[in-house]
Amino acid sequence: MHPAQAPRDPDSVRIVFQAMASPCEIVLSKDPSVDLQSAARQAIAEVQRIETRYSRYRSDSVVARINAAAGGAAVHCDDETWSLLEFAQALYQSSDGLFDISSGVLRTVWDFKAAQVPSAAALQAVRPLVGWPLVERHNNTVRLPQAGMQIDFGGFGKEYAADRAGAVLEKNGLRHGYVNLGGDIRVIGPRPDGRPWTFGIQDPRDPAKLVASIPLRSGGLATSGDYVRYFEADGKRYCHVLHPHTAMPVTYWRSVSVMAPFAVVAGNCATIAMLKEENGLEFLKKTGMGFLAVNPTGEVFTSTQPPMQ
Amino acid sequence: MKQKTKSARHRSQGIAPSAPLGLGMVLAALALPLGNLAQAQAQPEYAQIGFKYLGYQDSQPGQERIKVTAPAFSLMTPVGRQWSVAGNVVVDSISGASPAYHTQALTPMVDERRAIDIALTRYFEEGTISLGGYFSQEADYVSRGITLGGTYSTEDKNTTWNAGLNLSHDSINPSNRITADETKDTQEISLGVTQVLTQRDIMQAIAGFSHGVGYYSDPYKIFDKRPGQRDHSTFLLRWNHHIDATGGTSRLSYRYYKDSFDILAHTLTAEYVQPLPDGWTLTPQMRLYSQSAARFYVDFNPDWAPFPANPPPGAQHYSEDQRLSAYGARSVGIKVAKQLGEGWQVDLKYDSYTQKAEYKFGGGGSPYLDPLTMVTYQVGVSKRF
Numbered sequence: 001m002h003p004a005q006a007p008r009d010p011d012s013v014r015i016v017f018q019a020m021a022s023p024c025e026i027v028l029s030k031d032p033s034v035d036l037q038s039a040a041r042q043a044i045a046e047v048q049r050i051e052t053r054y055s056r057y058r059s060d061s062v063v064a065r066i067n068a069a070a071g072g073a074a075v076h077c078d079d080e081t082w083s084l085l086e087f088a089q090a091l092y093q094s095s096d097g098l099f100d101i102s103s104g105v106l107r108t109v110w111d112f113k114a115a116q117v118p119s120a121a122a123l124q125a126v127r128p129l130v131g132w133p134l135v136e137r138h139n140n141t142v143r144l145p146q147a148g149m150q151i152d153f154g155g156f157g158k159e160y161a162a163d164r165a166g167a168v169l170e171k172n173g174l175r176h177g178y179v180n181l182g183g184d185i186r187v188i189g190p191r192p193d194g195r196p197w198t199f200g201i202q203d204p205r206d207p208a209k210l211v212a213s214i215p216l217r218s219g220g221l222a223t224s225g226d227y228v229r230y231f232e233a234d235g236k237r238y239c240h241v242l243h244p245h246t247a248m249p250v251t252y253w254r255s256v257s258v259m260a261p262f263a264v265v266a267g268n269c270a271t272i273a274m275l276k277e278e279n280g281l282e283f284l285k286k287t288g289m290g291f292l293a294v295n296p297t298g299e300v301f302t303s304t305q306p307p308m309q
Numbered sequence: 310m311k312q313k314t315k316s317a318r319h320r321s322q323g324i325a326p327s328a329p330l331g332l333g334m335v336l337a338a339l340a341l342p343l344g345n346l347a348q349a350q351a352q353p354e355y356a357q358i359g360f361k362y363l364g365y366q367d368s369q370p371g372q373e374r375i376k377v378t379a380p381a382f383s384l385m386t387p388v389g390r391q392w393s394v395a396g397n398v399v400v401d402s403i404s405g406a407s408p409a410y411h412t413q414a415l416t417p418m419v420d421e422r423r424a425i426d427i428a429l430t431r432y433f434e435e436g437t438i439s440l441g442g443y444f445s446q447e448a449d450y451v452s453r454g455i456t457l458g459g460t461y462s463t464e465d466k467n468t469t470w471n472a473g474l475n476l477s478h479d480s481i482n483p484s485n486r487i488t489a490d491e492t493k494d495t496q497e498i499s500l501g502v503t504q505v506l507t508q509r510d511i512m513q514a515i516a517g518f519s520h521g522v523g524y525y526s527d528p529y530k531i532f533d534k535r536p537g538q539r540d541h542s543t544f545l546l547r548w549n550h551h552i553d554a555t556g557g558t559s560r561l562s563y564r565y566y567k568d569s570f571d572i573l574a575h576t577l578t579a580e581y582v583q584p585l586p587d588g589w590t591l592t593p594q595m596r597l598y599s600q601s602a603a604r605f606y607v608d609f610n611p612d613w614a615p616f617p618a619n620p621p622p623g624a625q626h627y628s629e630d631q632r633l634s635a636y637g638a639r640s641v642g643i644k645v646a647k648q649l650g651e652g653w654q655v656d657l658k659y660d661s662y663t664q665k666a667e668y669k670f671g672g673g674g675s676p677y678l679d680p681l682t683m684v685t686y687q688v689g690v691s692k693r694f
Contacts, residue, residue, distance in 0.1 A: 041464050048467075058509075059556045059584055068556070072588030073648040076355055076693050083341050090337030141652070147586045160341065262338045269334065288332065 011192070012177065015040045019047045020158050022182025028169070029176035029192050039172035043165040043179060050161040054084075056104070056152045063152055071147030074136065082140050084153055084160070091156075091268050092132045098275040099268060100132045102144075103244040104152040110249070112240060115231035123247045130244050159222055159267035162186040166263075178216075183223055186263040190217040202227075204254035204294055211255075211300055212292055220263030224270040225255030225294075241274045252277035252296060259290035355652070356386035359691035367683040369412050374681075375405040383691075396427040410531045410617040410629040411609045412679040418529075422447045428456065436461040436469075449528075452479040454495075467505040471515075474498050483528035493523030501545075509551040517543040526628075531617050532607065533628045541568035557583040566600075570633065574600035575670060588648035594660070595641050599670035602635035603628060609677035634675035637668025642685075652693035660685040 013036055015026045024047070026040045055061045059068070062081050069075045077085065091099040109118040109126050129149050136143040144151065153160070158181045165179040166186035178187040178197055190196050196215035203209035204227040214221060226239035230249075238249045256273040260266035269287050273280035281301055284291045293301045365377040381399035388394055401422040406415035428441030441456040454477030462469045474497070481491040501515030518540070525535040547562040559581050566574040580594040605626035610618035620627035642660030649655065662683040666674025 038464075045464050057553060059551055059558055059582075064556065064584075068584040068586070069588045069648055071586055073650045073653070075648070076652050080342055087337055087341055090334065090340075094333050094337075143650070163338075163341075261335055264341065265334045265338050287334070 015044070017044055019044070020051050020161065020181060022158065024179075024181045026165070026169070026179050027177050027197070028174055031174065031176070031192075034173050036174075039169055039174055042172065043168040046164050046168045047161045047181065050157065050164060053080075054153045054157050056150070056154065066142055066144065067150045067152075070144035070149045072143075074141040074143035076141050079140070085137055085142055087156075087264070088132065088151075088153075089137075091272075095268075095272040095275065097132075098244060099155065099272050100130060100244040101151045101153065101155055102132050102135060102149060103130045103242060104154060105129045105148070105150045106242045106244075106247050109247075110238075110240075110242060112229050112231055112238075115233060117233055117238065127247050130247070155271060156264050156267055158182060159184045159186075159220065159263040162263040163220065184263050184267055185216070185221040187216045187218050187220070201255070201257050201292060205298065211294060212257075212302075214257070214259065214292065216259065219259060219261045220266040221257065221259050222263055222267035222270050223255055223257040224267070224274045225253070226250070226274075227254065241271065243275060250274050250277055253280055254294040254296065254298070256280065256284070256293045257291060258284070258287075260287075265289070355693045357384070357691055357693045359383040359689060361687055361689040363685065363687045365683065365685045367681055369679040369681055372415060373405060374415065375403060375407060375418075377404075378402050391432050393430045393432070394427070395430070397425070399424045407529065408631065409529065411677070412631055412681075413615070413617070414531075416529065420447050420449075435464075449482050449484050450479065452477060454478065469503040471501045471503070472499065479523070481524050481528070485528060487528045488524070491524035493521060493525065495519060495521035509553070511549045513545070513547040515543075515545045517545075519543075527630055530628070530630055532620055533630060534626055535603075535605070535628055536570070536626050539569055541566060543567075555583060557581055571604035572600050572602070572633065574598065590644075590646040590648075592644040592646070593641075594643065595639075597637070597639055597668075597670075599637040599668065600635065601669075601673075602675055603633040606630075606633045606635075606675065608634075608675055611677060631678055631681065634666070634678060635669050636664055636666050636674050636678070637670060638662060638664040639668055654689075654691050654693075656687075656689045658685070658687040658689070 012027050012029045017024050026043055028036050028040065030036070052058065053061055054063050056063050056067070058064055062077060066075045066077070088101045106126055109122045129146060134145050134149070135151065136145060162179045162181045162184045163186050165181075166188045169177060169179070169188050175189040176192050177189070178185055185199060187197055194217075196217045199214050199216060199221055200210040201212045201214060201223060203211045204225050224241060226237060226241065229240035231238055241250045242248070243250050253274050256270040258266040258269040258273070260269060266289070269284065269289055269291070273284050273291070273293065276283045281293065284293060284303070290303045295301065359382070361381045361383070363377070363379040363381065365375075365379075367374045379399055379401040381397060383395070383397045385393065385395040399422075401424075403418070403420040403422065406417045408414060409416050422445060424443065424445035426441060426443035428439050430437050430439035437460045439456075439458045443452075443454050443456070445452045454475060456473065456475045458471065458473040460469055460471040475495075477495045479493040479495075481493065482489055497517060497519040499515055499517035501513060503511065503513040505511050521539045522537060525537065525539050527533045544565040545562065547560065550559045550561075551557075552559065559579070562576075562578045564576040566572070566576070575598070577597045578594070580592055583591045585591060605624065605628055607618055607620050607627050607629050609629070613619070617629055640660055640662035642658065644656060644658040646654060646656035662685070664681040664683075666676065666678055668674070
């Protein structure tokens with residue numbers, strides 16, 4: 001999830017910050033005609049704005065308002081929230097119902113800190129609360145029909161923030177650099193001499209090792225894996241990617257990295273591949289995106305076409 | 310943005326079946342506001358109209374005093390991408406009786422107040438500027454004023470500065486013809502800062518200064534002659550804290566007030582907003598208030614009863630108005646709000662207030678005054694578009 005950074009480069013500046021519970025960085029090639037610090041500050045402010053607006057943990061966030069009204073009245077949403085909900089709909093459709101932004105409620109029974117497999121009864125109780133098609137949306141209003149239902153944009157919030165922060169940098173006239181929010185990366189453009197930025201993909205079983213280095217000149221890169229948040233019980237690994245239908249953690253891929261024109265698309269393709277388990281490889285090939293996936297035995301699969309460079 | 314969403318959906322439905330699956334997702338992502346970085350200052354994204362009905366009854370032991378009913382309409386609407394207009398209209402019907410001195414000699418009264426205000430706000434990337442005006446009219450009192458306000462936020466939006474200016478001009482023509490064509494002119498400025506401290510904490514500090522010249526006496530009271538100038542300073546500190554465990558928010562505030570009549574007042578307010586399932590919100594509220602007496606307040610003197618105590622010989626200013634005495638007050642209230650479908654919200658508010666000399670912080674309340682109790686209820690309904 002946290003690709004190691006390429007060796008430091010004297011021609012660029014790196015601004016490190018913490019957001020969305022992740023270590024983050026903005027790397028920009030030096031450009032005397034642009035105030036890099038100011039541009040980076042604006043990009044960070046945009047990340048913070050999205051975090052504040054869509055955090056599940058703040059009662060004043062849009063998401064908390066929608067969730068608090070579950071089982072009750074429809075909630076009006078602004079255009080940005082509405083477009084995120086429309087995007088969630090598109091993802092649900094292109095993933096055969098696997099990418100479901102109402103599945104976050106499963107975390108109420110899966111406690112990764114306590115490292116305990118929930119009881120069958122607990123899983124049974126929470127499963128009816130998952131179901132994106134039940135969510136009523138029309139005319140910029142959204143309503144969760146059952147009390148206890150929840151939605152969250154955690155599935156693509158960080159990637160969306162990386163894309164938006166990238167757009168802020170571009171608006172400030174920057175063309176060379178990237179935004180990395182805890183491994184969700186948006187490259188705004190290559191180094192000034194045209195060389196790509198290089199991102200290391202961590203070995204999912206050895207944090208000190210890389211399985212690959214991915215060069216990227218533009219677009220997004222995101223990784224989903226079973227090694228970020230997980231626990232083991234009775235010799236079995238339970239990771240944080242939960243299947244919306246079974247309410248159980250997915251089991252197949254150790255990690256999936258995807259390159260796409262936007263970080264949001266890269267992140268969704270990686271997550272959907274994780275959710276598709278054995279069928280994930282077929283899905284990744286169909287997307288036409290560049291990818292790198294590590295299967296349960298540590299074997300690495302990549303797109304046959306070189307990633308879009 | 311809405312139109313863009315629709316057109317992108319069209320396009321994604323029109324993809325040839327042989328096209329890579331990822332293309333559909335890219336097109337869906339294009340409908341996200343990834344490139345469009347519109348102004349970040351939150352211009353209202355919807356219009357809202359509201360109706361509130363306020364009822365109010367105050368009483369002292371054995372006697373009801375003033376009763377007020379006040380229906381109010383409000384409207385707020387965005388105009389274009391950068392402007393909004395907000396306005397309120399209220400009609401207060403006041404009836405009952407008001408004491409002529411201290412808590413004695415309740416004198417019947419009836420009045421009606423009509424008030425209207427309007428404000429225009431322009432939204433910028435770093436802040437807002439608003440300009441407003443108001444007008445209110447009673448049979449014996451007309452008030453008009455203009456307000457100018459501005460906010461400025463830092464790039465990270467964690468700090469917002471605000472400043473306000475308020476000028477008013479009032480005309481007073483008491484129905485008992487004790488005086489005529491009196492005026493009161495007030496200038497008020499305020500400066501404040503709102504700071505986001507953590508993800509869960511927001512603090513706000515506001516300092517205000519007001520300077521007023523004109524007729525401050527109460528023409529309906531016996532022995533009431535107040536200075537022709539009143540200046541006051543206020544300082545307000547507020548802290549809102551989000552509690553993860555309950556999903557609720559606590560709001561605590563302290564207000565300091567000092568004026569040139571030598572009234573020093575403290576207000577402590579605590580409320581807690583608890584969102585509940587099905588669109589309900591419950592907000593219990595508590596307030597403690599304490600003030601010292603005005604320098605020229607004349608205490609009730611039982612030796613004079615049943616007549617009002619005479620002001621001290623040679624006194625230039627004097628008043629026997631209970632509102633200028635030393636007292637404290639406690640109030641508890643609750644607000645219940647429920648969101649209904651289609652942008653409708655209804656709320657119900659109830660507040661019970663008791664004012665007593667003994668409630669003054671540190672003792673020393675003005676003696677021999679009857680306590681005052683007040684019950685306020687409000688029903689509101691609003692709709693967003």
